[in-house]
Ligand code: UDP
């Protein structure tokens with residue numbers, strides 16, 4: 665017997681949550697595609713007509729917010745919120761999800777640049793109707809990625825899994841979440857956000873749908889190497905304390921080796937085989953110095969994160985909503 669979601673017998677209210685940062689080139693192309701999709705789903709009786717396309721303007725410096733405001737006047741299905749400054753993709757996405765939380769039955773988060781195939785939405789909704797509360801959009805290949813990004817990304821997923829986090833391979837932030845999952849997600853108060861690692865921790869029944877990730881329609885990626893590395897590091901440190909444990913193990917190993925070295929040196933000295941040994945001494949000092957600095961650095965990263973978490977600063981601040989200027993309200 666199928667266990668249906670409470671809202672599945674009625675048509676669910678869907679909010680598409682779309683973070684946008686400097687996307688003036690992309691939005692005029694992709695926004696109508698999202699609208700066509702929503703219209704098709706409504707006329708196919710798959711979702712409620714209260715469904716919306718919610719744009720989150722992540723402190724863009726170009727005309728993105730103007731475009732979102734214009735869109736919201738063109739169709740009642742478009743709406744938007746604007747953050748008071750750029751807070752980064754993960755925070756912007758969370759802001760959108762939390763905004764939608766009390767108004768919908770399901771959210772689907774999707775990038776604004778047309779890279780995520782909107783046709784996977786049908787399958788996601790079907791999975792929700794079958795009782796899944798989390799549906800991961802998983803890309804079935806990385807052909808459209810540059811070689812460097814493909815190798816580093818796949819290596820990274822493997823590393824995260826080694827570190828003990830249950831991250832879904834090749835899944836980014838294209839996913840369906842039920843309002844129940846969103847309410848639980850709201851209880852995760854951390855500022856060191858890595859949503860794709862947190863959602864598996866929330867639990868509930870989940871599944872994956874597969875899609876082909878396309879090239880960006882226009883504009884440029886906002887994830888240069890520096891930001892990618894920062895996200896990668898956040899991912900590891902927000903989910904796992906294994907690196908610290910590994911350092912401890914490594915410390916024990918080095919201490920053991922040093923102990924053997926000391927015995928060896930003492931015996932050598934007693935036997936009168938004293939060597940000039942300048943090179944080996946320098947090598948050992950450099951090696952130990954390097955290892956110690958590396959270990960201190962990793963521990964420092966965690967202390968830095970603790971410092972940020974203890975401040976409990978808000979993760980985002982909403983400065984405007986398209987509904988603020990809605991004449992109809
Ligand atoms: N984005 C955002 N804030 C940022 C950077 C990116 O809201 O500081 C949005 C961006 O507009 C896009 C999504 O996050 O909708 C993914 O970004 P992008 O396409 O640049 O990343 P990539 O697909 O290259 O990993």
Ligand code: MG
Nearest residue numbers: 775777779880
């Ligand atoms: Mg993209």
